[in-house]
Amino acid sequence: MPELPEVETVMRGMEKVLQGAQIATVEQRRPDLRVPFPPRMKEILEGRSVTALERRAKYILVHFNGAPSFILHLGMSGRVLLVPPAQDYQPQKHDHLILTTTAGDRVVYNDARRFGMVYLADEAGWEAHTAFAGMGPEPLGNEFSGAVLFEALQKKASPIKTTLLDQRVVAGLGNIYVCEALYMAGIHPQRASNSLSVEECESLTQKIRIVLERAIAAGGSTLKDHRKTDGTLGYFQYNFAVYDKEGKSCPDCDCGGKVSVERIKQGGRSTFFCPQKQN
């Protein structure tokens, strides 16, 4: 499910409920996801107040008053459901972690494949956690630019598609938005990373920003109703140009509908692109 825009959307939804709230109970419904839940997480978090939430790459951070930050990654299939106080809720299959606030709001983490991850930071702070070691710049932040991308690509001979999935180069992109950004920039996914010009890197960074911002806007706009809040909303709202569009004609192609979106494998994962627009 989640790439940067979906994680941002989920984080904003959680923020509405958790910001300033006090955690009453932490319910672990199994001992682990991909790795065990942090030792003594229940004891550490219960009674703590949430001071702020933020997103770094595809991680959601929940900061507490007097406790280490809670770090959540949604993996491939992680979803967050927000249940308001007045609503009855029976835990569903794959509900693995439920946080309840003293106000009665519940934050339910559901993850069928259990590729998600939950950590607690230590006293060194969340930035020091190994998950963030060597991580590249935020694609929507000031430290990411065409020049920065160009510089990072110089030592990379691998295809630009796989390079953009490398979180050390830029942090937060996933398979969908890499395909979409390369399409918008008109760059073939199999181009060697170090063959891109400065101008192409400039264009690519702009397209990355645009596609992410559009997707966030589409997902965020649906969050007003908490009962509908779950991680799938962003994808339902956003129309992809090439992702999962194999055989369809791309939306703004100059081929007159004669060329269709192709699908190839790169690094074991599907890439979708328009051979007319991206060459």
Added chain:
DNA sequence: CTCCTGTCCTGCCGGC
């Protein structure tokens, strides 16, 4: 170092 493959896990979809 970089690059490539396999692996974790469940659900879903298409083909036979």
Added chain:
DNA sequence: TGCCGGCAGGACAGGA
């Protein structure tokens, strides 16, 4: 209808 293979939004380990 049922079964089976392939594939899925991610990240990491291990080997070349």
